[in-house]
Structures are given as C-alpha cells and as structure tokens.
Amino acid sequence: MHISPVLWQFLVKWLNASALFPREASTIAPYADALYFFLLLMTVVGVILVGALLFGFSVMYRKEKHPVATQIEGSTLLEATWTIIPLGIFLVVFVWGALLYFRIYNPPTNAMNIYVVGKQWMWKAEHPGGQHEINALHVPIGKPVQLTMISQDVFHSFSIPDFRVKREVIPGRYTTVWFQATEPGTYHIFCTQYCGTNHSQMIGEVTALSPEDYQKWTQESTSGMSLAQNGERLFASMGCNSCHSGSAAARGPNLAGVYGSKLQLAGGSEVLVNDAYLRDAILNPSQHVTAGYAPIMPTYQGQISEEGLIDLVEYVKTLQTNYRVQQTLTTSQSDQAAPTTPGMVKP
Amino acid sequence: MSATSTTILNLPDQSTATLPKKNYINNEHGLLSWLLTGDHKRIAILYLISITFFFFIGGAFAGLIRLELLTPQPDLVASDTYNKFFTMHGIIMIFLFLVPSVPATLGNFLIPIMLGAKDLAFPKINLLSWYLYMAGGTFTLAALVLGGVDTGWTFTTPLSTHYLNTHVITAATAIFIAGFSSIFTGLNFIVTIHRMRAPGMTWFRMPLFVWSNYAASILMVLGTPVLAIAIVLVALERTFGIGVFDPTKGGDPLLFQHLFWFYSHPAVYIMILPGMGVISEVISTFSRKRVFGYTAVAFSSVAIALFGFFVWEHHMFIMGVSNYSALVFSLLTMLVAVPSAIKIFNWAFTLQQGSITFETPMLYAFGFMGLFTIGGLTGVFLGSLGMDIHLTETYFIVAHFHFVMVGGMLMAFLAGIHFWWPKMTGRMYPESLSKLAAVITFIGFNLTFLPQFILGYLGMPRRYHAYPPEYQVLNVLSTAGATVLGVGYLLPMLYLAWSLKYGAIAGNNPWQATGLEWQIQSPPLTENFIEIPIVDHEAYDYEWLEHKTKHEVTTVG
Numbered sequence: 001m002h003i004s005p006v007l008w009q010f011l012v013k014w015l016n017a018s019a020l021f022p023r024e025a026s027t028i029a030p031y032a033d034a035l036y037f038f039l040l041l042m043t044v045v046g047v048i049l050v051g052a053l054l055f056g057f058s059v060m061y062r063k064e065k066h067p068v069a070t071q072i073e074g075s076t077l078l079e080a081t082w083t084i085i086p087l088g089i090f091l092v093v094f095v096w097g098a099l100l101y102f103r104i105y106n107p108p109t110n111a112m113n114i115y116v117v118g119k120q121w122m123w124k125a126e127h128p129g130g131q132h133e134i135n136a137l138h139v140p141i142g143k144p145v146q147l148t149m150i151s152q153d154v155f156h157s158f159s160i161p162d163f164r165v166k167r168e169v170i171p172g173r174y175t176t177v178w179f180q181a182t183e184p185g186t187y188h189i190f191c192t193q194y195c196g197t198n199h200s201q202m203i204g205e206v207t208a209l210s211p212e213d214y215q216k217w218t219q220e221s222t223s224g225m226s227l228a229q230n231g232e233r234l235f236a237s238m239g240c241n242s243c244h245s246g247s248a249a250a251r252g253p254n255l256a257g258v259y260g261s262k263l264q265l266a267g268g269s270e271v272l273v274n275d276a277y278l279r280d281a282i283l284n285p286s287q288h289v290t291a292g293y294a295p296i297m298p299t300y301q302g303q304i305s306e307e308g309l310i311d312l313v314e315y316v317k318t319l320q321t322n323y324r325v326q327q328t329l330t331t332s333q334s335d336q337a338a339p340t341t342p343g344m345v346k347p
Numbered sequence: 348m349s350a351t352s353t354t355i356l357n358l359p360d361q362s363t364a365t366l367p368k369k370n371y372i373n374n375e376h377g378l379l380s381w382l383l384t385g386d387h388k389r390i391a392i393l394y395l396i397s398i399t400f401f402f403f404i405g406g407a408f409a410g411l412i413r414l415e416l417l418t419p420q421p422d423l424v425a426s427d428t429y430n431k432f433f434t435m436h437g438i439i440m441i442f443l444f445l446v447p448s449v450p451a452t453l454g455n456f457l458i459p460i461m462l463g464a465k466d467l468a469f470p471k472i473n474l475l476s477w478y479l480y481m482a483g484g485t486f487t488l489a490a491l492v493l494g495g496v497d498t499g500w501t502f503t504t505p506l507s508t509h510y511l512n513t514h515v516i517t518a519a520t521a522i523f524i525a526g527f528s529s530i531f532t533g534l535n536f537i538v539t540i541h542r543m544r545a546p547g548m549t550w551f552r553m554p555l556f557v558w559s560n561y562a563a564s565i566l567m568v569l570g571t572p573v574l575a576i577a578i579v580l581v582a583l584e585r586t587f588g589i590g591v592f593d594p595t596k597g598g599d600p601l602l603f604q605h606l607f608w609f610y611s612h613p614a615v616y617i618m619i620l621p622g623m624g625v626i627s628e629v630i631s632t633f634s635r636k637r638v639f640g641y642t643a644v645a646f647s648s649v650a651i652a653l654f655g656f657f658v659w660e661h662h663m664f665i666m667g668v669s670n671y672s673a674l675v676f677s678l679l680t681m682l683v684a685v686p687s688a689i690k691i692f693n694w695a696f697t698l699q700q701g702s703i704t705f706e707t708p709m710l711y712a713f714g715f716m717g718l719f720t721i722g723g724l725t726g727v728f729l730g731s732l733g734m735d736i737h738l739t740e741t742y743f744i745v746a747h748f749h750f751v752m753v754g755g756m757l758m759a760f761l762a763g764i765h766f767w768w769p770k771m772t773g774r775m776y777p778e779s780l781s782k783l784a785a786v787i788t789f790i791g792f793n794l795t796f797l798p799q800f801i802l803g804y805l806g807m808p809r810r811y812h813a814y815p816p817e818y819q820v821l822n823v824l825s826t827a828g829a830t831v832l833g834v835g836y837l838l839p840m841l842y843l844a845w846s847l848k849y850g851a852i853a854g855n856n857p858w859q860a861t862g863l864e865w866q867i868q869s870p871p872l873t874e875n876f877i878e879i880p881i882v883d884h885e886a887y888d889y890e891w892l893e894h895k896t897k898h899e900v901t902t903v904g
Contacts, residue, residue, distance in 0.1 A: 020801050022806055032734065032737055036804065039727065042724060047717065053692075053696075057698035057703070058705070061634070061698060061700060061703050066702050067702055069635040069700060070636075071636060071889065073637070074639050074640035074641065078696065079689065083688075093681065093730075094732075096733070097732040098733070100732065100733020101664070101677075101735075101736065154510055157665065159740070159808065161737070161741075164737040166665055166736050166737060167736075168667060170667060171594050172594025172599075172600065173594070194503065194506070196497070197430065199426075199811070200426065
C-alpha cells in the first residue's frame with residue numbers, strides 16, 4: 001500500500017483506541033484492513049457522489065426555479081461512463097479480493113497443524129503432542145499455524161475476528177484455515193454459523209504466546225500421549241494391524257509411505273492420499289479399494305469418533321514422513337516421545 | 348411555456364368532490380364478493396391487507412430481537428426462544444412480506460392497467476395465488492402457535508434435519524406453499540405482459556415498472572421450483588432419513604446450500620427489482636421527465652435477472668468450495684453490481700433539467716436511492732473474496748441486506764403505496780404527516796443499521812443471543828434506532844387508514860403522471876377501461892400528456 005507506514009500505524013492505533021475497529025493481531029490483518037479501507041473509500045465516495053447529484057439537481061431543477069422540464073432521451077456517452085467506471089473499480093476489487101483470498105486460504109508449507117473438532121456447542125482443539133483444549137486454543141506467535149477442522153454434527157464456523165480469518169466447519173469433511181499471530185494476547189473465537197440452541201455460547205479464546213511461553217504451555221498441558229500414539233493404540237485395538245501388517249502377504253495394503261503419495265485404485269483412478277482421503281477410506285472402504293486388493297475391509301462408520309479418526313490419520317502420517325520428528329520437536333519435553341519410524345527420510 | 352405548465356398542474360379537479368359512483372370497490376358488496384373475486388384490483392387489496400398483517404408480526408419479532416440485544420447478557424428470553432424469534436422474523440419478512448409485497452399488491456393492481464388490459468391473463472389463478480399465500484401464512488402461524496421453529500430462515504441442514512425437535516416440517520410446508528403462490532403470480536405476469544398489451548403498447552412503450560416486474564417474474568418462475576425441491580428434500584430427509592444431505596450416508600451437506608442459494612440469491616432480486624420499478628415511476632413523475640436512458644434501465648432489469656442466477660455460490664466462499672469456482676462466482680458477482688450502478692445514475696440524471704417537486708413518494712424514492720447505494724456498495728465488500736472471509740456471517744451481513752431489503756425494498760414499497768394510494772382508494776393521504784413519517788423512517792433506519800456495519804467489522808457474529816460486553820454501545824444505538832424506525836412504520840399505517848374515510852378526494856390524476864393508470868378514474872372501474880385504449884406515445888411522454896389535457900374533455904365514471 002502506498003500509505004506511509006508511520007501514518008498507517010498511527011491510523012490503526014487511533015482506530016483501535018476508538019473501539020470502532022478490531023485489533024490487528026495476525027500477519028493477514030493488515031492486508032485485509034487495507035482492502036477494507038479501499039472499499040470504505042469507494043463506498044463513501046459513491047454515496048457522496050449520488051447524494052451530491054440528488055441534492056444538486058434537487059436545488060437546481062426544483063419546480064420553483066425550473067418550471068418546465070426539458071425532455072432528454074439519454075446519453076450513450078454518459079451511460080457508457082457510468083457503466084465502465086464502476087466495472088473498472090469492481091474488477092480491481094475482484095482481483096484484490098482474490099489475491100487476499102488465496103493468501104488467507106493457502107497455508108505456507110511450514111505451518112504447524114492443530115486439529116479442531118466442532119460440536120454442539122464447543123470447540124475441541126487437539127494438538128499433535130496430545131494437548132487437548134475445549135473452547136481455547138494456545139498458539140505461538142511468529143509461526144504459521146494451520147487448523148484442520150471438522151464438525152461432529154452440524155455446520156459450525158470458526159472465526160477469529162482479530163486475525164481476520166474464518167472458515168466453515170463442516171460435518172464429513174476437513175476444512176483448513178491458517179494464520180500467524182503477531183501480538184501476544186487473548187482473542188475471541190466465535191462460532192459464526194448458526195448451530196442451534198447455544199450457538200452464541202460456542203465461543204472460546206485463542207491465546208497467542210511468545211515461543212518460550214508456548215513451549216512452557218505445551219509442556220505443562222500434555223496428556224502424555226501424542227495423537228499419533230493414541231492412533232497407534234487405536235490401530236491395534238480395532239484390529240487394523242491384522243490386515244495392514246505391512247508384510248507382502250497381508251490382506252490390506254502396506255500403509256508405510258502412503259500418506260502424501262498417489263494411490264492407484266481398483267477402478268483405475270488415482271488419488272492423492274491426504275487427511276480427507278484417509279478418513280473417508282476408513283469410513284467408506286468399499287469406495288476406495290486399492291488396486292490389487294480384495295474389497296473386504298469393513299466400514300468403521302459409527303465406531304470411531306472424529307477424534308479417533310484424527311488419531312488414526314496422525315498415526316498413518318507418522319508411518320512415512322518426518323512429521324513425527326517435527327511434532328516431537330514442538331513437544332520435545334514430552335516424556336513419552338514417540339518412537340521414530342525406521343527408514344524415515346528428511347524432506 | 349411556463350404558463351401552460353402551471354395551468355396543467357393546477358387543473359381544476361374534473362371528478363368533483365365525491366368519489367366516482369361506480370368503481371371496483373363498491374361494484375359488489377359483501378365479504379364473499381371479495382373472497383371469490385377475479386378482479387386483479389380486489390386481489391391486490393386482499394394481498395395488501397394480508398401483507399401488512401404479516402409485516403407487523405414480523406416487525407414485532409424484530410422489536411423483540413433488538414430488545415434482547417440491548418444488553419450483552421441473555422436476559423430477556425431463553426436462547427431457544429430467541430432463536431425462534433429470528434427464525435420467525437426471517438421467514439415472515441422474506442417469504443410473506445418482501446417477496447410478494449410489490450408484485451402481489453402494486454403489480455397486481457397496476458400491471459393490467461398499465462398495459463391497457465381489463466385484467467390479468469388468468470384471474471382465477473391470480474385468486475388461487477392469494478389463497479396459496481394465505482395457506483402459507485396460516486402454516487407459518489401454525490408453526491408459531493404450536494411452539495415455533497428455530498432453524499433460521501435458511502433451514503441449514505443437517506441442523507434442520509437431524510438436530511431440532513421444533514416444527515420444521517410445518518414451517519417448510521408454509522414456504523413450499525407460499526412458493527407456489529409466487530410461481531403463479533410470476534406466470535400470470537409473464538403471460539399478461541406477452542399477450543394482453545393494448546394496441547400500440549409495444550415493449551418499449553411499457554412503463555419501467557412493468558419491465559422490472561417482468562424480470563422479477565422470470566426469476567420467480569425459474570427459481571422458486573428449486574427452493575420447493577430443496578424444501579421437499581429437507582422434509583424427506585427429516586422424516587425418512589433418505590440421506591441426500593447426510594455425510595454418514597454418502598450425502599453431501601453442501602448440496603443443500605447450493606440448492607437453497609440457487610433460489611435464495613435470485614430471490615433477492617425478486618424482492619428488489621419490482622421496487623426499482625416503483626422508483627423509476629416516482630422519479631419520472633415528480634421530475635416531470637422521461638426516465639434517462641429508458642432502454643438501459645429496462646435492459647439492466649433483465650441483466651440483473653439473468654446474472655442473478657449465476658452468483659449463488661458467493662454465499663459459500665468460506666464453506667470449502669474450490670478456490671477456482673470461488674473466483675468465477677466472485678467475478679460474476681462484481682458483474683451483477685454493474686446494472687444496479689447503471690440504474691442509480693440513470694435515476695439521478697433523470698432529475699437533471701427536470702421540474703422537481705418533493706411529494707412524499709419522492710422523499711421515499713430519495714431515501715431509497717441513498718440507502719440502496721450504501722446497500723449495493725457494501726455488497727461489493729462481500730463479493731470480494733478475501734474481504735468476505737472476515738465479514739460473512741457477522742452483523743456486516745445483517746446490515747448489508749437490511750440496507751438493500753429494508754432501506755431499498757421497503758422504502759420503494761412505501762413510495763409506491765403513497766404514490767398509487769390515490770388511485771387505489773380515490774383519496775389523498777395527509778401530506779405533511781406523511782412527509783414527517785418518511786423523514787422519521789430514514790433517520791430511524793440509519794440509526795438502526797449503520798452501527799451494525801461497525802459491529803460486523805469488529806466481528807460480532809449474527810444470530811447471537813448474547814454477546815461480549817464490548818459490543819454493547821453499538822447495540823444500544825441500534826435498538827434505539829429500531830424504536831424510531833418502528834414509529835416511522837406505524838405512522839403510515841394510522842394515517843392511511845384515517846385517509847380512507849377523511850382523506851381529500853384525489854381525482855383521476857393528482858400527480859399529473861403519464862401512465863395509463865392515471866388516465867382512468869380513481870378508484871377504477873372493475874373492468875378498468877370502458878374501451879381498450881390505443882397507445883400512441885412512449886411511457887413517460889409528458890408532452891403528450893400536456894397536449895391531451897389541453898385538448899380533451901375527459902368524462903369518465
């Protein structure tokens with residue numbers, strides 16, 4: 001933006017103090033606000049223009065002053081002007097808005113992942129290190145955080161106004177949103193999609209901490225088991241390992257290395273294995289038979305909670321990448337660090 | 348020239364000081380003659396009464412909502428009750444007031460007359476439409492009396508299908524039935540406009556009010572069936588669990604959103620387009636000028652109607668739709684904003700070189716233009732992808748669509764009611780009181796909804812029963828504004844009722860307007876025209892009117 005940074009800071013500080021403007025607490029917020037001010041300017045100019053035309057003509061051509069109207073057919077030139085100029089402005093807004101949209105919804109590759117499950121009427125956050133929170137979310141500042149979210153019942157919508165981010169949380173599908181907090185502090189989390197009786201009570205607080213404080217927090221609130229470890233247990237207790245044993249003679253495909261790969265399906269199509277695919281393959285296995293295997297896997301619909309699915313997906317993830325190392329790093333003080341997978345490659 | 352004009356405006360009233368002996372109101376007597384009528388004007392009056400009734404019920408809910416939001420605590424009613432309040436407010440105001448208001452009352456009354464026809468193409472279907480509307484209204488009231496419904500007017504699944512024990516099916520039935528009322532009205536208008544025009548009434552001699560209702564009718568006929576399908580699927584899913592919207596059965600919860608908004612976005616234009624038609628008539632009449640760029644205004648209505656069908660996904664930008672489809676729908680949304688801008692400037696330039704007077708309908712029309720400009724431009728915020736993320740589902744949305752619907756549509760409706768009141772009833776409303784009401788409405792409206800834009804950018808979500816205390820000041824302002832607005836709406840109700848008995852006799856053409864409806868007696872005869880007129884002039888031809896008034900001695904009624 002071509003406004004002097006000093007002036008911008010002053011403007012934002014003044015607006016914050018006047019309580020007519022939300023705090024700017026993420027890296028996205030200044031970008032959103034710049035577009036907002038542009039749109040506000042467009043609106044104010046538009047309204048003043050229309051108002052001035054109405055007022056001006058009303059004064060000049062009121063009946064006492066101008067008793068006989070002059071009939072005018074129209075004017076192609078004038079009409080073209082007020083078609084093309086708004087069109088031009090709206091196209092600028094479109095491009096600007098599209099750039100911002102892609103910035104808000106395309107997470108950087110180094111973002112740390114936190115799962116969020118929405119349910120009537122609470123937000124449950126699941127950190128990879130096993131920390132669980134309800135209606136609260138602790139994040140470090142200065143580090144991109146991606147939320148992978150799903151709803152257990154109805155549509156919810158996860159919104160942090162001070163970060164200028166929001167995303168619908170939908171039953172049966174993962175959606176993601178990311179942000180990078182800039183200022184330590186606590187900010188509202190709202191559910192903005194109407195979700196029944198206690199919709200307005202489905203609010204929480206996101207606490208942005210300095211990296212040191214965040215580390216202290218993860219240490220103090222760990223449950224002892226990472227999500228992947230929970231997943232590993234679940235994997236065993238549901239009997240998944242009897243087919244997905246990893247051996248050549250197994251009835252199910254080897255899951256090592258499957259996350260993030262392209263998988264050939266029985267129908268001949270190819271899919272990218274991501275969180276959403278794994279979740280769906282557990283719930284609707286008959287829809288996703290891997291090429292070369294018999295369609296014998298039973299459905300686990302109704303047997304695993306959304307949290308359980310997250311654990312399983314996290315476990316499958318660890319079977320391939322150095323993801324587990326990353327999460328062990330974020331929760332390095334955890335006394336039950338996850339065992340490393342042999343043959344792991346650093347990206 | 349100046350002298351001529353003055354004489355025209357001060358022409359002695361030709362209809363003497365009494366109402367015409369014979370007119371559509373006193374043509375037949377008794378309640379049954381109204382309930383079984385095929386006369387489009389009587390059906391319009393039936394609609395006007397019922398719509399007003401529902402408007403005040405919907406308005407009462409709005410008042411209760413604003414009262415609850417006076418304080419941050421959930422202290423007036425329980426949260427379920429509050430949810431039922433905003434659901435009833437939404438359902439009643441949208442399906443029983445905004446959608447039918449201008450087309451079913453003013454459109455019904457005026458379109459045949461403006462075209463020089465004796466009635467609509469299908470008078471009995473027209474009456475059926477009203478009965479369907481009333482049946483829809485009855486089901487809505489039944490849902491209310493039985494204990495209410497709390498889905499929100501958007502009936503979002505799976506909330507509406509699996510998680511609520513309220514009277515969802517009753518309310519869905521209400522909307523389903525009322526939908527058919529709107530389909531039939533649209534159908535009737537389209538056929539009438541195509542087939543019933545008087546000799547010489549070419550497409551480009553039609554008043555712009557007819558054009559805009561024509562465009563809205565296309566939307567009603569093509570869009571409403573999709574709503575009906577969506578509603579039926581909700582009912583089936585709720586009753587039999589068929590699973591189209593249920594992910595655990597392989598259904599897609601987003602499918603409902605697509606179906607619902609495929610109707611409900613065009614529905615916005617169903618609501619606003621007829622209102623725009625009113626504004627064209629009013630601005631032209633009180634500036635005594637042909638509407639600037641008549642053809643552009645006519646075609647912009649059709650353009651809005653066509654583009655209106657291709658923007659529904661802009662209600663779903665944050666719902667995990669593909670980024671690229673979001674791009675397409677954002678672009679189309681920007682394009683649909685252009686015809687609205689064209690209209691605003693055409694109206695403004697209609698005033699140029701005019702001879703402007705400021706009667707009540709004109710004040711409402713000015714109010715419309717100011718508020719609709721704000722409503723339209725704030726829509727651009729929401730069509731812009733990145734901005735939509737922060738603003739959607741907050742009070743910014745609430746403020747935006749109330750500016751378009753209440754600031755725009757309702758202002759246009761009030762402009763229209765005042766403008767054609769003399770034609771409909773034969774009597775004038777009290778001028779200074781009505782001007783006062785217009786001003787109060789304008790002030791009250793801005794005080795109510797401007798703070799909500801700020802609340803929205805601050806992040807206050809919509810449909811919240813309780814809210815964090817820092818939002819209170821703006822909410823108090825909004826509630827105060829709503830009180831003023833309420834007074835602004837009650838006043839016309841009172842003085843219009845008063846004028847039915849005590850209002851001055853209006854005469855045939857109190858505004859010296861050019862439309863065919865002003866060339867017949869007020870109130871009109873049941874058959875509108877004794878002889879079908881032959882139209883030899885354009886819609887806003889004030890020179891023709893001047894000529895006619897000078898050389899003709901009209902004796903009607």
